[in-house]
Amino acid sequence: xxxxxxxxxxxxxxxxxxxxxxxxxxxxxxxxxxxxxxxxxxxxxxxxxxxxxxxxxxxxxxxxxxxxxxxxxxxxxxxxxxxxxxxxxxxxxxxxxxxxxxxxxxxxxxxxxxxxxxxxxxxxxxxxxxxxxxxxxxxxxxxxxxxxxxxxxxxxxxxxxxxxxxxxxxxxxxxxxxxxxxxxxxxxxxxxxxxxxxxxxxxxxxxxxxxxxxxxxxxxxxxxxxxxxxxxxxxx
Amino acid sequence: xxxxxxxxxxxxxxxxxxxxxxxxxxxxxxxxxxxxxxxxxxxxxxxxxxxxxxxxxxxxxxxxxxxxxxxxxxxxxxxxxxxxxxxxxxxxxxxxxxxxxxxxxxxxxxxxxxxxxxxxxxxxxxxxxxxxxxxxxxxxxxxxxxxxxxxxxxxxxxxxxxxxxxxxxxxxxxxxxxxxxxxxxxxxxxxxxxxxxxxxxxxxxxxxxxxxxxxxxxxxxxxxxxxxxxxxxxxxxxxxxxxxxxxxxxxxxxxxxxxxxxxxxxxxxxxxxxxxxxxxxxxxxxxxxxxxxxxxxxxxxxxxxxxxxxxxx
Ligand SMILES: Nc1ncnc2c1ncn2[C@@H]1O[C@H](COP(=O)(O)OP(=O)(O)OP(=O)(O)O)[C@@H](O)[C@H]1O
Ligand SMILES: [Mg+2]
Numbered sequence: 001x002x003x004x005x006x007x008x009x010x011x012x013x014x015x016x017x018x019x020x021x022x023x024x025x026x027x028x029x030x031x032x033x034x035x036x037x038x039x040x041x042x043x044x045x046x047x048x049x050x051x052x053x054x055x056x057x058x059x060x061x062x063x064x065x066x067x068x069x070x071x072x073x074x075x076x077x078x079x080x081x082x083x084x085x086x087x088x089x090x091x092x093x094x095x096x097x098x099x100x101x102x103x104x105x106x107x108x109x110x111x112x113x114x115x116x117x118x119x120x121x122x123x124x125x126x127x128x129x130x131x132x133x134x135x136x137x138x139x140x141x142x143x144x145x146x147x148x149x150x151x152x153x154x155x156x157x158x159x160x161x162x163x164x165x166x167x168x169x170x171x172x173x174x175x176x177x178x179x180x181x182x183x184x185x186x187x188x189x190x191x192x193x194x195x196x197x198x199x200x201x202x203x204x205x206x207x208x209x210x211x212x213x214x215x216x217x218x219x220x221x222x223x224x225x226x227x228x229x230x231x232x233x234x235x236x
Numbered sequence: 237x238x239x240x241x242x243x244x245x246x247x248x249x250x251x252x253x254x255x256x257x258x259x260x261x262x263x264x265x266x267x268x269x270x271x272x273x274x275x276x277x278x279x280x281x282x283x284x285x286x287x288x289x290x291x292x293x294x295x296x297x298x299x300x301x302x303x304x305x306x307x308x309x310x311x312x313x314x315x316x317x318x319x320x321x322x323x324x325x326x327x328x329x330x331x332x333x334x335x336x337x338x339x340x341x342x343x344x345x346x347x348x349x350x351x352x353x354x355x356x357x358x359x360x361x362x363x364x365x366x367x368x369x370x371x372x373x374x375x376x377x378x379x380x381x382x383x384x385x386x387x388x389x390x391x392x393x394x395x396x397x398x399x400x401x402x403x404x405x406x407x408x409x410x411x412x413x414x415x416x417x418x419x420x421x422x423x424x425x426x427x428x429x430x431x432x433x434x435x436x437x438x439x440x441x442x443x444x445x446x447x448x449x450x451x452x453x454x455x456x457x458x459x460x461x462x463x464x465x466x467x468x469x470x471x472x473x474x475x476x477x478x479x480x481x482x483x484x485x486x487x488x489x490x491x492x493x494x495x496x497x498x499x500x501x502x503x504x505x506x507x508x509x510x511x512x513x514x515x516x517x518x519x520x521x522x523x524x525x526x527x528x529x530x531x532x533x534x535x536x537x538x539x540x541x542x543x544x545x546x547x548x549x
Contacts, residue, residue: 008337016324080320084379087284087316088337089309235288 005090009098010105013072017106026067027110033060038117050121053114054135054204058197061139061146062175065107066167069150070160072099073231077158086231096227100144100151100220107143111136130206138203141216145196146171148223155227171196174219237262237387237417238283243292245278245441252278254441255292260434262386265413267432267449268421269537275441276421277317280391283419284314297386310338313385317392319376323365327356327375330364331382338383346382354378354408370401377405381412388412390420394427406431425537437540444540460502461529464512465495468521474498477519481511495524 017023038053076082085095121127146167153167154160178195181188192198196219199212239259245252253275260266268276281287283294285305294301296308322330328347335343351357354374359367364375373393380388393409394402409418409431422428428435429449437445466474475487478500490497502508509526516523 004339005337008333012322012325012333015329016322019324079323080316080318081322083281083286083316083320084314084376087286087309087312087314088334089306090337091306235286 005094006098006101009085009090009095010101013099013102014105017068017102022071023068023106026064030060030064030110031113034114034117042120049125049127050117050132050135053117054131054139055201057135057139058142058175058200061107061142062171063168064110065103065143065146066150066153066164066171068106068110069099069103069147069167070154070163072103072151073154073227074157074160074163078160082231092228092231093224096151096155096224096231099154100148100224100227103147103151104140104144107147108140111139111143128206131204132206134206134208135204137208138200138212141203141213142196142200145216145219145223148220148227152223152227152230155230237264237297238419239295240279240283241293243279243282243294244290245275245282245287246290252441253282253289256438256441256443257292258436258443258446260417260419262417263413263415264434265409265418265420265432267428267435268419268438269423269425269428269435270421270438270444271423274423274438276438277391278441279438280314280389280419280421284312284389285309310383311386313380313383313388315373315376315380315388315390315393318395319373321364321372321376321379323363326361326363327367328360330375331378334379334382340383346384350378350382353381353411355404370397370405373397373401373405377408386416388416388418390418392422393420394422394424402427437537439540461499462502462509462512463490463497463499463525463527463529464516464523465490465493465497465525466516466521466523467495469496469519471496471498473519474521477515478512481508481515483508483511499529 034053034056037056038050041049041052073082076085086092118132121132149170150163150167153170154163157163157166174194174196176195177191178197178199178201181192181195184191193215196215199215202209202212237260241257243253243256256279268279270276278287282289283296283301285301285308288302297311299307299311301308325333331347331350332343335346340346351360354377356371356374356378359371359375362371364372367375373396377390377393380390390409394405397405406427409420412418413431413433420427420431432449434448435445436443464474464478469477471489474496475489475498478484478487478498481500483502483506485501485503487498487500490499500508500512507528509528512526513523
């Protein structure tokens with residue numbers, strides 16, 4: 001594995017995002033949805049806060065990130081360009097990490113316009129900086145984890161719609177694990193720790209705990225390794 | 237330069253390539269020839285480290301593909317079947333991307349050189365998805381040659397091109413082949429005759445023939461046929477007479493026309509036309525036509541790849 005190759009692949013993918021209308025549409029939808037909720041709270045409840053934005057984010061990203069990552073490998077498998085990519089002097093790791101980084105960076109960039117909310121909140125109220133900072137740091141990890149899952153799923157199919165649906169299902173399962181455990185018998189409550197929302201909300205409180213970071217990093221590492229295995233499976 | 241020994245490739249239970257071995261010398265242009273589904277693409281994909289052989293080893297410039305695929309991929313320039321290159325980029329950006337992925341330093345100069353060589357200068361700022369098939373193929377070729385590889389592997393480089401472009405690309409391959417080792421796959425025989433020094437005919441995953449194109453023409457295993465058309469006898473009499481001539485092979489009837497026609501097989505290098513002429517004269521028949529029909533590479537290919545007699549190389 002080498003940094004240069006992964007970086008070149010990442011740059012190409014980011015460029016592809018900015019030349020395709022799909023990415024803009026997805027970002028616009030993301031902003032419209034979030035903006036709607038944010039300004040509803042703002043004008044209707046006269047509340048200027050980002051807590052509810054961060055509360056919704058794990059669910060929103062669960063839908064939004066797969067829409068960004070679905071094409072990363074599926075499109076290459078569909079068009080056959082993956083054969084050119086993998087016969088250049090790059091390892092499968094370079095390819096997977098390059099694409100994973102592109103998805104994560106693009107998810108992070110899509111958060112940039114929401115800094116506007118933050119500015120609004122800072123001007124209007126006197127927010128505690130911890131949760132704001134924690135919220136954004138958590139959002140980066142959240143986006144990267146979903147992106148890793150999305151890349152992994154995308155590596156397994158030629159069909160982008162299938163890639164989207166499966167990644168969405170995986171993300172929602174992770175999300176639900178944090179949110180349905182209240183209905184489960186207490187013996188099963190431990191499942192909450194596997195839920196993504198649980199860890200995100202911990203960080204978004206402004207407490208950056210080693211264990212929460214380990215959770216996100218494990219998702220990323222497992223998904224990346226799985227993607228490499230899936231792609232190398234074709235060689236057999 | 238390239239040596240493959242006992243290559244076998246299974247897709248699940250299906251054996252696409254069956255224990256083939258060949259070696260290719262530096263500076264040769266080799267054609268991998270075979271009908272659809274013969275295993276050409278599979279073989280090339282194993283050479284380029286895209287697929288792992290189920291069995292067997294491949295040495296590229298003395299590097300084992302299984303041990304150092306990165307090194308092998310650096311040595312090879314590869315044009316996959318139908319040049320599947322990214323549609324969402326302009327040609328120039330695509331080549332620049334490939335150059336930086338390969339760590340080429342003077343990429344602008346390299347791209348300019350290759351663009352000139354492959355005749356793509358006028359499409360450098362077009363979107364790849366908008367290119368015609370021929371230009372896309374050329375961009376794929378430019379991509380394959382960008383890093384000045386020692387070995388060029390081209391999977392059906394001329395498929396889908398118009399006749400002018402076919403000639404152009406073949407000329408280009410010959411030009412490149414003066415300095416590099418080239419393997420190309422095709423199912424067009426004339427392509428091999430026109431461009432390759434050497435041909436490996438592959439069928440059902442087996443090597444059916446492996447020889448220099450020049451030798452294939454004069455190979456003594458080949459059979460020619462002599463066409464004889466006469467009047468004065470029926471086919472039965474004619475065929476008995478022809479078959480009795482020393483050196484004649486099986487006789488077949490030729491239908492059509494008022495003449496009695498037969499075609500008789502003879503091995504190449506043996507000419508029995510004088511004997512036929514004498515036999516016809518002795519019988520008092522009238523000879524209207526006698527012609528030696530050299531077996532074309534086309535028919536050798538057909539014979540080798542449709543389960544004909546000669547299956548071993
Ligand atoms: N990924 C795959 N999975 C299963 N079978 C495959 C796969 N790829 C190829 N095959 C089969 O292996 C055989 C050889 O295929 P290959 O693509 O190597 O043929 P080819 O000589 O390149 O043919 P063509 O001239 O049509 O390109 C075919 O029967 C094909 O159906
Ligand atoms: Mg093929």
